[in-house]
Amino acid sequence: MFYEAKPTWVEEEWPEEGLNDFEDHGWDQPVLPAPATPGYTPRPQPDVITLGAVLLVVLMLVGFWRDRGRAQPAAALSIRPTPSPAITPTPLPLLDIYAVAAPYDDYWITQGPHGTSYGHYAVDLAAGQGTTIKSPINGVVMNHYTDIYGNTTLIIENDLYVVTMLHGEYTAPVGEIVYLGQPVGVESNIGYTTDMRGVSCRGRSCGYHTHLNIYDKRQQQNVNPLDLIK
Numbered sequence: 001m002f003y004e005a006k007p008t009w010v011e012e013e014w015p016e017e018g019l020n021d022f023e024d025h026g027w028d029q030p031v032l033p034a035p036a037t038p039g040y041t042p043r044p045q046p047d048v049i050t051l052g053a054v055l056l057v058v059l060m061l062v063g064f065w066r067d068r069g070r071a072q073p074a075a076a077l078s079i080r081p082t083p084s085p086a087i088t089p090t091p092l093p094l095l096d097i098y099a100v101a102a103p104y105d106d107y108w109i110t111q112g113p114h115g116t117s118y119g120h121y122a123v124d125l126a127a128g129q130g131t132t133i134k135s136p137i138n139g140v141v142m143n144h145y146t147d148i149y150g151n152t153t154l155i156i157e158n159d160l161y162v163v164t165m166l167h168g169e170y171t172a173p174v175g176e177i178v179y180l181g182q183p184v185g186v187e188s189n190i191g192y193t194t195d196m197r198g199v200s201c202r203g204r205s206c207g208y209h210t211h212l213n214i215y216d217k218r219q220q221q222n223v224n225p226l227d228l229i230k
């Protein structure tokens, strides 16, 4: 009867904990790699840092390509304001401010120094109606107007002299730099001019001349033009 008995004891004792746990739970079994998929060969993975460096270089090259030929932004120019030859003003020629010449190549004196009684000092020079009037100095045209007597007036000035001429048809515009000898108008008789007898030439063909006055800034007074234009 003993051998025929059912081995129910095995089932009853088996649940005892701790007896053969290490064998049954496979703790010391080696971890095997997952079976490879048939036909699949894994590619070698590129290094992450190398990949980033390559990407950075590509982005820089694209940036250079896009920016080539573009004008520098204004901000960059303001950081380094290197003077550009294109905007450097051309220096004016060094003018001789001491030089003084007659307003004509050839002329005659129709009246010597006059006007001193009212603080003026001038001479009258004539070269013929329509003769070109030239700038007596290197200077700037400071004014061009008709005075209360109807005299056309042209004023040319530099650091030493102020030259005033009357009666001509002046064409040099105010503000223009004029050089000694440069045409500034033609001779006329506009304004208060007279003939040899002192009769007004207004409306008549006579009395053509240039009334020339020169003020010396160093002396702060009018000077005799004949002393300078010789």
Ligand SMILES: [Zn+2]
Residues within 6 Å of the ligand: 111, 114, 122, 123, 124, 210, 211, 212
């Ligand atoms: Zn005069």
